[in-house]
Amino acid sequence: MKNSAQRTWGGRFTTGPTAAVQQFTESVSFDWRLYRQDIAGSIAHAQGLAKAGLITKAEAAKITRGLNAIQREIDTGKFHWDSALEDVHMNIETALVKKIGAAGKKLHTARSRNDQVATDLSLWVCDTAVDLIEQLGQLQLALVNLAEANQNVIIPGYTHLQRAQPVAFAHHCLAYVEMFERDLLRFAMTCGNAGRNSPLGSGAIAGSTLRLDRAAIAKQLGFSGVTQNSMDAVSNRDFVLDFLYAAAVTGTHLSRLAEDLILWSSAEFGFITISDAYTTGSSLMPQKKNPDICELTRGKTGRLYGNLVAVLTMLKGLPLTYNRDMQEDKEPLFDSADTLLATLRVVADMLRHIKVNRSRCETAAGDPLLLATDLVDFLVKNGTPFREAHHIIGALVAESEKTGIALPKLAGKKYGRAAEKVFDVHRALAARKTVGAPSPENIRAQITRWKKLLR
């Protein structure tokens, strides 16, 4: 047990916490990850203190040098983290005092860990959102390349997992590119919100009697402005929720992609082959090749949802302002970031090593029933009202099923050669020219658009 006087807050205590309490309350084992943001925040704060005349310029310079040295020690793994010092903030402050002496003891002037942690965490959320945006872009690029390499492959599109209408394989890939673009924008928004107003200077709850130029300090840290209510500032974790929500939605999209790939790589579909390097075997059945990457991607989505719900629940009953409960925001946040970054990386790699089995795709897409709707359109073009045409072709499909005569043949018999031609799948796709539809020209244009955007 550490002597209470050695703790930064030890003044009013006769004894330090028990070992169990220390272990229960410490956060440095995970919040050490905030050290870069913490040090940047402290350097800006020290300069603010000097500008306000609360410390000398020489002291600010000493603090800055000391913090930079500490950062290098942490970067190179030479720093000793002490769980008796609770968290990243106190570890760094204590190390600074040890390194530079008296000046270090002035750093925490007009600051509390409450505004400090809110600032650090805002910066971390923004930095990490930027990393995720980069990775999302890489994943999009992998999908665009897969689309481009298989531009002319046709597959059935599904609704209710029943064959619906033919689409280009590329169109299916590009649907995911759209989803990931929205995710990317969500992370950009998350960073925009987190980086708007700096909480630093809000103190523990009510600012400080010592006046600092908060705006200048904020600007140095890259924020656009400062928070306007100190109580809101120290109790706000909306930016953590934004991040966790963005991660959860991205997880949904990744999970749906994973599910499509699992289905497509099954013997029943056989549309794709996932490279051996991105699958695993069975300990019992020698023939097995399992899409584990996809399954783990789907499975990990549960964690992303769980982390969002954990932080929402942690916050919901808290009276203003800071409560120690809020320390529980970090592990879910870090877990979602780590999970998502790792998943994005491995899924992008896997996509770069997927083989599309054209003949299996085309056999499936050659099912003439996929073009029953086009036959309805054919009747509509010849003047039949849509509802009537739908009914007529429905009956023709039933007849085809009953007699075993293929639909194109029946259509030809009833409506002539032109109706039979409706079942040419390439013609059918070429005719889908409306914006957003999968005609080959549209798809080529989309691939070009994305490649330009992603460059």
Ligand code: ARG
């Ligand atoms: N480790 C704390 C957290 O993550 C830092 C803030 C602590 N503030 C306090 N007054 N105990 O929330």
